[in-house]
Amino acid sequence: MKGLLLRTTGLVVLALSLFPYPTQSQCLVSEGRLYNYDGTDCRNTVFTAVPFLRMVADARSGAMGDAGIATSTDANAMQFNASKLAFAKQGMGFGVSYMPWLRSGGFRSPSLTYLSGFTQLGSGQALGFGVKHLSLGAIPLVNTSGTSLNNGETTEVEFALAYAKRISGRFSAAITGKFIYSNLAEGLVLSRGSVVDAETVAALDLSFTYQTPLSLPNRRIRLASWPCLQ
Numbered sequence: 402m403k404g405l406l407l408r409t410t411g412l413v414v415l416a417l418s419l420f421p422y423p424t425q426s427q428c429l430v431s432e433g434r435l436y437n438y439d440g441t442d443c444r445n446t447v448f449t450a451v452p453f454l455r456m457v458a459d460a461r462s463g464a465m466g467d468a469g470i471a472t473s474t475d476a477n478a479m480q481f482n483a484s485k486l487a488f489a490k491q492g493m494g495f496g497v498s499y500m501p502w503l504r505s506g507g508f509r510s511p512s513l514t515y516l517s518g519f520t521q522l523g524s525g526q527a528l529g530f531g532v533k534h535l536s537l538g539a540i541p542l543v544n545t546s547g548t549s550l551n552n553g554e555t556t557e558v559e560f561a562l563a564y565a566k567r568i569s570g571r572f573s574a575a576i577t578g579k580f581i582y583s584n585l586a587e588g589l590v591l592s593r594g595s596v597v598d599a600e601t602v603a604a605l606d607l608s609f610t611y612q613t614p615l616s617l618p619n620r621r622i623r624l625a626s627w628p629c630l631q
Contacts (some may be wrong), residue, residue: 562577
């Protein structure tokens with residue numbers, strides 16, 4: 402019975418992954434037109450704060466479509482789910498990634514840098530850290546009317562520290578503290594006299610991992626991880 406349940410779960414997960422569907426976070430879309438819930442035109446603009454946190458710097462995960470959960474544990478687990486560190490087979494590990502950003506579009510300054518590492522504390526416990534830095538360099542800024550406002554120096558940084566613990570042979574949990582700094586154009590005076598300020602914020606993440614072998618006919622796959630909670 403248990404084997405049948407695991408096989409059924411695996412087939413459902415596989416089926417859902419084969420049928421992606423388009424999503425639009427701020428706007429509705431119909432016949433190629435973006436509009437708000439009240440019917441007015443909607444600007445396709447990113448309103449989410451610090452979207453650089455979702456940029457994957459790890460070359461291995463990036464080459465696999467940002468598949469950072471189902472991969473074997475290394476220092477880059479700090480980007481996706483810190484609770485994976487409790488299952489690391491190495492005593493410690495470090496990772497350094499550097500990615501030129503948007504070079505194919507003719508931009509020369511933007512870059513994404515990521516430094517991460519972890520160490521085992523014994524008894525199924527691990528401590529990890531991560532530092533992510535996005536620099537867009539000097540970019541031209543305009544107001545809503547299209548008027549040039551000068552160039553802005555853009556930089557964003559995330560510092561993360563995590564503690565992970567294996568609760569059982571297959572289940573682990575982690576807590577991650579984060580400090581985030583975002584400077585899009587500090588000191589820039591807008592058309593109405595308001596001044597752009599840099600912002601800082603603290604965050605606390607909880608993450609969990611459950612991994613178990615799943616046997617299918619002539620196949621053996623592994624299911625891992627629940628998503629992080631923020």
